[in-house]
Amino acid sequence: MIYIGDLAAHERSLWMGCPMGSVAGKSVIVTGAASGVGLAIARKFVSEGARVMLADIDDHKLDAEVKALRKDEDRVQQFSCDLREKLSIANLMASTIDHFDRVDILVNAARQVISSDPLDPSSDVFDQLMQQNVKNSLRLSQMVAKKMIAQAEETGETRNVGAIVNVTSIAAQRTLPELLAYSVSCAALDQMTRSLAVALAKDGVRVNGIALGGVMTGHLKDALKEREELREELTAVTPLGRIGDAEEAAEAALFLASDKASFITGQILSVDGGRTNLDPLDSPSS
Numbered sequence: 001m002i003y004i005g006d007l008a009a010h011e012r013s014l015w016m017g018c019p020m021g022s023v024a025g026k027s028v029i030v031t032g033a034a035s036g037v038g039l040a041i042a043r044k045f046v047s048e049g050a051r052v053m054l055a056d057i058d059d060h061k062l063d064a065e066v067k068a069l070r071k072d073e074d075r076v077q078q079f080s081c082d083l084r085e086k087l088s089i090a091n092l093m094a095s096t097i098d099h100f101d102r103v104d105i106l107v108n109a110a111r112q113v114i115s116s117d118p119l120d121p122s123s124d125v126f127d128q129l130m131q132q133n134v135k136n137s138l139r140l141s142q143m144v145a146k147k148m149i150a151q152a153e154e155t156g157e158t159r160n161v162g163a164i165v166n167v168t169s170i171a172a173q174r175t176l177p178e179l180l181a182y183s184v185s186c187a188a189l190d191q192m193t194r195s196l197a198v199a200l201a202k203d204g205v206r207v208n209g210i211a212l213g214g215v216m217t218g219h220l221k222d223a224l225k226e227r228e229e230l231r232e233e234l235t236a237v238t239p240l241g242r243i244g245d246a247e248e249a250a251e252a253a254l255f256l257a258s259d260k261a262s263f264i265t266g267q268i269l270s271v272d273g274g275r276t277n278l279d280p281l282d283s284p285s286s
Contacts (some may be wrong), residue, residue: 010252012156014171022258023045026105027049027257028052028105030053030054031109032055033056035061036109037167038107040250041249044170048254053096056081059080081091093147106107110137110142112129112182117180126181126184129181133185133188133189141164144162145164158204160262163257171183172211187283209269210268213238
């Protein structure tokens with residue numbers, strides 16, 4: 001059965017020769033897409049037939065990755081920007097609309113992890129991480145959500161109007177003093193996800209998050225280079241006994257963004273191998 005409000009989405013699916021429930025033919029913005037989990041997410045959406053705008057501040061890495069993706073696909077675009085600038089956010093939106101005519105999915109994967117002494121004001125990075133991990137995502141989400149709603153009004157869609165996925169961390173739920181600023185920013189991002197989900201529910205826009213823990217991000221790769229024993233420490237507190245791949249996080253983001261998750265909103269899905277199920281003093285083998 002096809003609901004009247006879903007007719008436009010159904011027609012887009014038929015036009016792309018793909019089944020309902022996939023992301024093929026949809027227009028996607030992925031921030032932080034030049035490396036790590038953001039890049040894995042962008043690659044996953046491209047492989048599933050979506051039209052993807054990769055955005056990142058690192059234009060050199062972005063150029064290289066987009067060139068690699070474009071060898072086989074013509075649905076890939078890029079935009080180098082500093083999302084701390086409001087004009088950059090507006091230009092990212094304009095470029096996406098110019099290339100794809102619309103935006104159906106936003107994945108806020110641009111984030112920064114910085115350790116600091118919680119008792120040393122000179123090393124305080126609180127403002128920096130709140131800006132990078134929360135404010136940037138909020139401003140872009142607000143702009144994208146308005147566009148999604150406007151698109152739906154034009155086509156008469158009432159369900160599956162759009163999806164936003166925020167990449168956060170299980171640090172929001174743990175007590176890690178050396179990551180005080182990062183943990184607080186992730187907790188704020190989680191609350192932002194839930195608040196936007198409720199605010200946008202009436203418009204058919206879903207907002208969810210994936211909380212990473214023990215996933216091979218760019219930050220974790222750098223940390224392992226400095227301290228290889230961290231690998232054993234992480235696996236010891238992860239019930240599944242290993243570090244997750246960025247591609248596994250990408251699968252979770254894809255699911256939450258797809259119509260297969262059409263009745264899921266305001267949720268934070270932990271991608272952590274079961275780590276948040278443990279008491280800090282426990283270990284999987286005990």
